Amino acid sequence: MSMNDMKLGRRLALTVLGFGLAVPRAFAQAGTYPSRAIKLLVGYPPGGGADILARIFANKLSPLLGQPVVVENRPGAGSTIAAAALASAPPDGYTLFFAESGILVGTTIYDKVGYDPLTLTPIGALGNLPYSLVVNPAFPATNVRELIDVLKASPGKYSYASPGVGNIAHLSAEMFQKAAGVQIVHVPYKGGTPALADLVSGQVPICFVSLPPALALARSGKLRLLAVTSAKRSPVAPDVPAISETLPGFNAAASIFLLAPPETPAAIVYRLNAAIRTVMAMPEVLADFIAQGATVETSTPQQLTALFHQELGSWGSIVKSAGVRME
Numbered sequence: 001m002s003m004n005d006m007k008l009g010r011r012l013a014l015t016v017l018g019f020g021l022a023v024p025r026a027f028a029q030a031g032t033y034p035s036r037a038i039k040l041l042v043g044y045p046p047g048g049g050a051d052i053l054a055r056i057f058a059n060k061l062s063p064l065l066g067q068p069v070v071v072e073n074r075p076g077a078g079s080t081i082a083a084a085a086l087a088s089a090p091p092d093g094y095t096l097f098f099a100e101s102g103i104l105v106g107t108t109i110y111d112k113v114g115y116d117p118l119t120l121t122p123i124g125a126l127g128n129l130p131y132s133l134v135v136n137p138a139f140p141a142t143n144v145r146e147l148i149d150v151l152k153a154s155p156g157k158y159s160y161a162s163p164g165v166g167n168i169a170h171l172s173a174e175m176f177q178k179a180a181g182v183q184i185v186h187v188p189y190k191g192g193t194p195a196l197a198d199l200v201s202g203q204v205p206i207c208f209v210s211l212p213p214a215l216a217l218a219r220s221g222k223l224r225l226l227a228v229t230s231a232k233r234s235p236v237a238p239d240v241p242a243i244s245e246t247l248p249g250f251n252a253a254a255s256i257f258l259l260a261p262p263e264t265p266a267a268i269v270y271r272l273n274a275a276i277r278t279v280m281a282m283p284e285v286l287a288d289f290i291a292q293g294a295t296v297e298t299s300t301p302q303q304l305t306a307l308f309h310q311e312l313g314s315w316g317s318i319v320k321s322a323g324v325r326m327e
Contacts, residue, residue, distance in 0.1 A: 033093055033268055035133060037068040038276040040099045041086055043079020044163060045191035049129060049210025049274035049292060050079075053256065054098040056288045059125065060279045071098075076188055077113070079167030080106035082223040083259075084114030091121070091261040093268035098128065102167040104308060105315045108164040109324050117308065123258040124276040125307065127289055130215040130230030130253040131169045133176070133197075133243060134223045139205045144227050144246040147206075148271055151182035158208035159185040161195035171315055172229045174322040179247045187189035211237065211293030228293075229253060236293045255311060257304055258292065269301055308309055 015065050037060075042054045052075060058069040074082035083103045089095035097120070104117045133144070141147040151158060162170040163255035165188045177184060184206060189195040192209040199207040200222045207214075211228060215237055218225035227243045228234050244250040258276060260269065279285055280296050299307065320326075 004199065007140065016140045031267070033271055034065050034067045036094065037070055038093070038289055039095045040069050040071050041082045041095065042071055042073050043075060043082035043097075043103070044073065045075040045193060046073055048192040049102060049211070049212055049294075051128070051258075051291065052212065052292055053126075053294055056065060056285060056292070057098065057279060060282060061275060064275050064278060069133055076164070077110055077176060078102050078106050078164045078170070080113040080115070080166070081300070082116070084122070086259060086261055087115035088318050091264040092173055093260060093264060093272065095261060096123070096272070097259040098256070099259050100168060100256050101315060102171070102254065104312050105319050107173075111217065117312075118154055119260060119262040120299045121260040121269060122223060122304035122308065123260055124273045124282060124301060125297055125304050126256040126258060126276065126294045127278065127294050128230070128253045129168075129256055129292075129294045130228045131172050131208050132209060132211040132225055132240075132293075133227045133229065134209065134214045134218065134225050136199055136202055136205050137221065137224050138202065141226070142224065144241065144243055147226060148180045148182060148246070151180070151184060152324065155183040156185060158206060159187045159204050160208060161187050161189055161199055161204040162208050163192040163210075164188050166319075168252065168254035168315070169208045169210070171318050171324070172321075174245065174324065175250070175252050175318055176208075176247075177230075178318075178321065181251055185188075196223070200219050211292070213291070214253050215240075232256060234293050235290050255257040256309060257299075257307075273301060 005261045042051050042057050044050045054071050058071050063070040067135050074085055122266040141150050160173055187204050195207055195209055198204050214225055225240055228240050229252040231244050233242050277298050280298050286296050
């Protein structure tokens with residue numbers, strides 16, 4: 001075990017102990033929070049998968065808390081810009097972050113991101129979001145096996161688009177290259193919408209991107225949807241294969257979770273965690289998340305901290321093996 005792993009293990013243990021001791025006091029101290037509007041940061045542009053899910057969540061959280069929950073898009077750099085904004089915000093519960101797994105490895109990909117993911121306050125998990133593997137309709141492959149054959153025949157000839165460097169769509173593509181033994185040139189964009197626009201226009205032939213917008217374009221014949229990156233087929237597109245059906249064991253989906261600034265009081269953490277559980281248990285929210293290709297899965301703050309530990313290892317190994325880095 002490395003020194004970093006030992007430090008992370010101690011931090012996890014202290015976090016779990018601290019939250020466990022704070023639970024009774026937390027509810028007693030919740031007081032009048034919230035008493036004004038809450039800002040919900042999203043690390044991607046409007047219209048993408050994460051943005052749509054964040055707005056579904058915010059629309060239900062707002063009446064539950066009795067205050068407006070306003071989505072604020074801070075796109076760029078694999079959502080590390082939004083994470084840095086959260087890290088510098090006051091720890092009063094009025095700035096939150098609708099985040100995904102990519103922010104955990106952002107510090108190993110970008111220089112000077114302005115935050116340590118392990119100091120951000122975990123509120124709770126929301127669910128998981130698989131991505132899709134799509135191609136331009138003119139591309140000479142109609143399934144994953146044919147795609148692999150084409151790519152193996154011409155290593156490095158083809159390029160693929162993603163919503164940016166270091167997000168889980170990008171890392172899913174890197175995982176795919178390693179599992180399939182192929183080489184594709186990465187073309188990063190600032191979000192899924194511009195990436196799909198260039199795929200449809202033929203500027204790039206392949207794309208890893210959120211499932212819902214890809215599914216809509218596939219149904220209109222503007223692109224070809226080959227597979228989803230989750231271990232199993234998505235309920236919203238049961239006729240679309242999972243990559244794992246061609247590459248057994250393949251599983252690349254982003255965890256979605258709510259974060260607060262460092263040192264946010266336990267009272268606010270538990271107030272928000274209870275609200276998450278209420279919102280995500282609403283049948284209409286479950287239906288809306290499924291319609292966007294996502295699954296719902298909630299957690300305690302402690303469980304989310306443990307998930308961070310797990311995903312830092314798994315996604316971190318992909319970053320290291322692929323040599324993903326931005327100066």
